Amino acid sequence: MGTPTPGSLALRRLAVLIGLAVVLAIALPGSLTAQTGLRDEEFYLEQNFPNPFTPGVSPTIFTYRLDAETHARLVIYNLLAQEVVVLVDQRQGLGLHRVAWDGNSNDGEPVPAGVYWYKLEANGKTALKRLRVRQPVESSSEADPIAVG
Numbered sequence: 810m811g812t813p814t815p816g817s818l819a820l821r822r823l824a825v826l827i828g829l830a831v832v833l834a835i836a837l838p839g840s841l842t843a844q845t846g847l848r849d850e851e852f853y854l855e856q857n858f859p860n861p862f863t864p865g866v867s868p869t870i871f872t873y874r875l876d877a878e879t880h881a882r883l884v885i886y887n888l889l890a891q892e893v894v895v896l897v898d899q900r901q902g903l904g905l906h907r908v909a910w911d912g913n914s915n916d917g918e919p920v921p922a923g924v925y926w927y928k929l930e931a932n933g934k935t936a937l938k939r940l941r942v943r944q945p946v947e948s949s950s951e952a953d954p955i956a957v958g
Contacts, residue, residue, distance in 0.1 A: 851874065851876055852873075852874060852875060852876040852931065852932065852934045852936070853873065853874050853936065854871075854872075854873045854927075854936035854937075854938055855871075855872040855873065856938055856940075857869045857870060857871050857910075857927065857938070857940050858870050858872075860940050860941060861940070861941035861942065861943050862912070862940070862941070862942060862943065863942075863943040863944070863945065864911060864912025864919055864920075864942065864943075864945040865912070865945045868909035868910055868911045868912075869909070869910050869940065870907055870909050870910075871883060871896065871907065871908050871909075871910065871927065872905065872906070872907045873905075873906055873907075873929050873936070874904060874905050874906070875901055875902070875903055875904065875906065875932065876903065876932060876934075877932050878900070878901070878902045878903050879900065879901070879931050880898075880899065880900050880901075881897050881898075881899065881900075881906070881929065881930070881931040882895070882897060882898050882928075882929070882930045883895075883896040883897040883898075883908060883927065883928070883929050884896065884898075884927065884928055884930075885910070885927045885940075886925060886926045886927070886928065887920075887923070887925055887926075888923070888924060888926075890926075892915070893914050893915070893925060894910065894913065894914050894920075895915060896910055896927075912942060912945065919945050920942055921942075922942050922943055922944040923941070923942060924939060924940070924941055924942075925939070925940050925941075925942060926938070926939055926940075927939075927940055
């Protein structure tokens with residue numbers, strides 16, 4: 810690898826700043842919740858699994874815990890802080906919840922490969938995590954030819 814040029818370093822710094830701005834735009838005005846040392850009755854959002862995930866292979870699963878019966882909203886955003894899909898937007902009970910995502914947007918179209926953010930808002934609290942989507946698996950309707958000797 811060669812020495813980075815001043816231009817490439819500037820682009821990297823700009824990308825980091827843009828990434829931080831997106832995180833802040835998505836997370837604010839709610840407060841971010843620490844995700845360590847939690848008890849069962851506390852609010853938290855786990856990392857989706859699998860991550861990265863490949864649409865068409867299996868869904869990715871989001872697991873979270875609510876600390877009270879409340880309205881919960883779980884949304885996936887792209888890196889421009891645009892809403893991609895709303896996974897949950899309803900009143901839910903105290904405790905553990907899971908939801909699966911197949912990689913499609915609100916309009917039913919597959920999302921492009923890349924990095925996304927997902928945010929859980931409930932009971933005045935907010936948690937934010939990052940996920941990666943791999944290139945979807947293409948399904949082929951044609952059978953592969955078999956060579957016969």
